Amino acid sequence: MLDWKLILEVIGMLIYATFMGFIFMGIERKAMARIQRRVGPPIYQPIIDTLKLLGKKESVTHGFIYDFGPVFALGASIAALLFIPLAGFRLFSANADLIVVAYLLEVPMLGIMLGAMSSGNPYSAVGVQRGLLTMVAMQLPYGLALIAIIQHWGTFKLNELVSLQQAHGWSILVPALFVAMIVFDIVFQAMLGLEPFDIITAPAEISMGPMVEYGGKHAALLFTQHAVQLFAETAFFVVLFLGGASNLLELLIKQIAVLFIAIFVASIYPRFTIDQAAKFFWKWPTILGIIAVLLTM
């Protein structure tokens, strides 16, 4: 009694999401380049990069967990993707709600951290420390934004959120949820690892942080993971605030709109230090989040 239609949808969606995720990464690089008056790489450049990394003749490892970390991260990203309703493709989304997806989207971080720590590199360790502190800091406003949504719509189920928004208008048209959206958008910048919250990788300061030791196929796995994660997170944003989508094109347009806001913010802001980021998150986004939550009560 295998559900072949579902299996085909899952396979098709995974391929599509990975491909589009890479394209999003390409768009990010291209847009950044144009903002700085450069031509930039072609839009499919991240795919070439990943294939090149996969083609390396030899990889080095620091032990089992070092290998397991990136695999676990990609696996968790794929799992998170399968529970988000993507346009007409509902996949497994009836079986897990907002809290589960929000958690699954954080699990890859643990995978990356796990692998990075086992390399024993001090730069990785600093990256891990910064990553976790960013997470601790952003968790409160993030949670408040989610709570505001749940309280307004009265459901945890992502499918219902989509249909409610299609019936009553998008979340951001509700004033309280617009405030929540601002909060979420600030947190989103940190979730995507973009400036001003790219404290985790911080290429100029700590040489890519957690990823410093990774090369070859491990790096290829992490690139793929980033692509899937990018797709899943933008889709999550669309589902929560922009009313989901009825077809893939609509979804794509909304995802790119979300992505562009993130890119524009990222390209003009310098990086926070970690303690500044913590203090920032606990000040303005938290205050706005509390306002949003109280307005939806």
Added chain:
Amino acid sequence: MINELLIIIFAPLIAGVIAWALDIKGVREAVGLIGAAIPLAYLAKLYSTVLNEAVNYSVTVSGFTLQFQLNTMSWYFAAVASLVGLAMALGMASTSKSSYDWLFALMSYTGVLGVFLSQDFVGFFLLWEMMTFASFMMVIRRNKHESLKYFVLSVIGAYAMLIAIGILYAKTGALDFATIRQALYIDASLGAISTAETALIFGLFLTAFGVKAGAVPLHVWAPGAYSETDQSYTAFFSGALSKAGAYGFLLLYILMGYKLYAALGTFHGHLTFAYIIAWIGAITVVVAGFLAVLQEDIRKLFAYSSVSQVGYILLAFGLGSSLGFAGGLFHVLSHAVFKGLFWLVTAAIILQTGKTQFKDMGGLAEKMPFTFAMGLIAVLSLAGIPPLAGFASKWLIYEAAISAHMPLVAGAIFLGSGIAFAYVVRFLYAVWFGQRPSDLEDVKEAPLPLLIAMAILAIPNLLFGVAPGIVTKYLNRMLGGDIVGGDYYKLVTPTGTYNALLVTIALTIGLAIAGLVYLYGAKVRKIKVTNTYQSGNPVTEEFNLSIRKNFYRPLAEALEFWLKYSWDRFYERLAGIAEDFADSLRQSFYNGNVQSYSWYLAIVLLILALWGVL
């Protein structure tokens, strides 16, 4: 024929006494193990009976009737405690070399079971005291200062409870739960007990159970007491004994819930007294979580983490909705199994390395692979990674908190779980990964009994994670209603769903795909930890590559303002003032001057004269 309930309660104590009296190596371990296993066996045997009707037993001792009852709720708590108790006994077989430890560890086991099974305040209080005393005796052997801190706070809690029981007895004339419950229920409409008195009783019970549960600001004993004892025992201490506090809060609902509602009313649509409990829980979660992140000692870290996790339980109970109770009760189980596992892992590390500070450890994953795997399961469960037991229970608490319209309390859980992520990773990094100090080269895997104990606690973490329905079905039965729907693998609440099995499958699919990509890539070559990137410089063994101290320094800096205030220092200062006062009292009254003693006599005579006695 001795009653089964008595066997369940007193088997560990008797075994403990025998083990202590015989004190023969090998025999005391065997006796202790049997004593610890008996309650679990009997509880398993009585499982189907309890589902249909409660098992009662009462005995009259020196004029008091002690009533014991095994109902669905007490069975649940007792089963959790005895599971952890068995794991503790197995762990102690490896880590403890003294019969003293066996006696008191098993005595506190009896105390905990007795607290859960008692149906009247006489038995409840007696066994509560036995539990406190035995755990105190475990701590005093290693550290006097910490044990006294624990003892004084426990005594404050216990006597607060005694006063509350006294007031209840004076008002209702009864000591057994059923009658008190009945009397208070009727009194809710009569109002014979005034609001102030009700609030006083509530406050006294809150102190009593708050101390045991480690609620902020009464948590200060926990870090010291949890760390300064045999770590196998701590698995029980923090896994099961702290649940006595949580159980107390439930008892508060059962006994006085309606009366408290009638007396204290509601606050913005929430029960006032429950709202207080919920906020105590939320504050505990956050404060203890932040303190756990900043610790430099493996035992202190887990001690604060335990306090923080018990905060979740209080928070869930404070929500006052049946979904909240289901979440809290589930977390009782999952906290017991993952925190028990954590302490056993800690016991193994300390047994094999003899070190407790993070700065002395590192790179142990290769030396103790099985212990590491068990530690990883505990980490994933505590951090709430689906599909493990810790996630299922936290998920229920999230649902309950948001559905109960307590958004700020729910925000505290979000923050708390972020912090939990941070401190478990600290543990992973400092102990298992990175460069290994040269004095840890000949560390071996933990001994077999300890490994079995870990496995006993790891299995429920996985089983109840993938099939949380097993627990929620039982909880539905206990709470009387279809609170959490779904089947064995799927949880359904009125507003959300979580299908644990499907999440497991999705995660497996994901891992399989990622694994295929990994296998497709080139061969790997293993290199040493020191063969690493150091800004392009060569690295030798002499370099210390791992960050072992002050890992979360930036957080400490961001929290600088808050860290200036400490409950620990406040209590120390209070104790200092009391001591000084006692000293000055002694010096000014008992001053050795005969004339001043005659003056006291004269003053007393004067008072009597003024009173008109003379």
